[in-house]
Amino acid sequence: MIISATTVKDSRENVEKFVRRNLIGGIDHLVLFLDAPLPDVEAHLDDHPDVTYVRAHGEWWGELDPGGLNERQINNAALVSRLVAGFPWAEWMFVLDGDEVARIDRTALDRLDRRTRVVRLLPLEAVSRLHPTSDPTLFKRLLDDEELQLLHVLGVISEPKQRSYFRGHMTGKPGVRPSSDLALGVHHVIDTGTGERVASVTDPGLTLLHYESHDSEEFVRKWMALLSSGDDVRQHHKRAPLARSIAALLALDLPEAATAEMLERLYVRYALDDLDTLSRLRVLVEAHPDEGERRPRPADAEIRQLRELLRRAYDAPKRVFRPRVQDKRAPKVIGKLQRGVGRLR
Known part of the structure; x- marks a missing residue:
């Protein structure tokens, strides 16, 4: 099973679109941490077989100061990645934002060496338009130095640097084979023993559509x-x-x-892109995230185990899951939550 984790605070329409597109894009089951009360979203997700949602606000954090959005995202993603470690069905896990769509070629994952534990989805950023009548299907890829220099000389970007071309992040999003010694963060995977980032592998078949500020x-x-x-x-x-x-x-x-x-x-x-110039230079990638079919749904028993783990985690101390905290209580807390849920490796 390929799992994703997302901390979300958005409209029902946007959540529906996010779920649909990521299922087509290669995610088998989505875990959504609702960052605030969202009755309309909950009503839509209550009976959704491909989504598990968590009311990750208020009592979810217990006595812990949840911090800013980035801290909450990191904590939530790390919690799932460490909680599912050791279960045979937890093959890969990715972290996504609510404006992102994973594009995962399963064969790209299958051909990786088993010693490869961390991968990265490289970003494709939606071309921005002022008042579009439909969602974008043209995306900017990361450019090399010569291409960036060309855009700068043409006056398309202010500096010949990737950060002048992309509005959002350029590092992409990590994926991990869930393991007891690794914690998934928003942009990196952390070794829980050393607190250091773990190197990732990229592949043309592992990309991410990022709808960063794609219209006004x-x-x-x-x-x-x-x-x-x-x-x-x-x-x-x-x-x-x-x-x-x-x-x-x-x-x-x-x-x-x-x-x-x-x-x-x-x-x-x-934020507005020069669509005409970028199109004429042929540096854009076309993608249609609503086209295609999803993979077969994981077994019901596996999803029940995932949901039971998250249900048990509601009252657990969230601080122990933070990647760089290196809390010595973490293995004991995780072991207690996992005990009796299902067969571990």
Whole structure:
């Protein structure tokens, strides 16, 4: 079974789309940590055979300060990856954001050496448009130095650097063969004994569609969510100027129409891609995430075991699962949660 973990706070429509596309893209079962009460989303997922959701807010954290969004994402992903370690059905696990779609060629995973424990889904970022009538099907791939230099000279990007070309992350998302000594984070896998990052393997068959601010509406939604997430996004070097600008704009408390107009101007300045030039240079990749069929569903008994593990984890101390905490209680806590659920390797 290929499992994914996502911390989500979004609309029912977006969650439905996220689930559907990732099942087609190669995920066998999705674990969604709801970051706030989402009644409409819960109603949709209650009887969904391919999704297990967790109310990961309020009492989920016990006495632990859950921290900002990034800390909550890391904690939730690490919890699942360590909890399922040792169960034969837990073959691979990936961490995804709510605006990402995994594109996993199963044959790429199957041909890996068994000693390969960590892989990485390389990102393809959706080309942004101002007022599109449909979701994007054209995506930017990572470019080499010569291609970046060309775009810079043409005036498409401000610097001949990947960070000037991509709005979102460039590292992609990790996947791990669940193991007791590894913890899955948002962008890296951590060795729980040393606290160090574990090197990953890439393959053309392992990619990720990233819908980072692909239109003006999503741009506004994304930034409003970030600014209310508990993370100080202004501390992130790449995001700092834009975060400060949007925060300052909102603090002015302008009329709604004026605020919307200014946000759109920021979008055009910071996030809008030159679709015509990129298309003519043939550096874009076409992908249709709603086309295709999903793999056969995992056995019901395996999914029941996964859900029982997550049910038991509700009252467990969440701090022990954090990748770099190296809490000596972790093996005992995990062993207690796993005991009697099913057969371990």
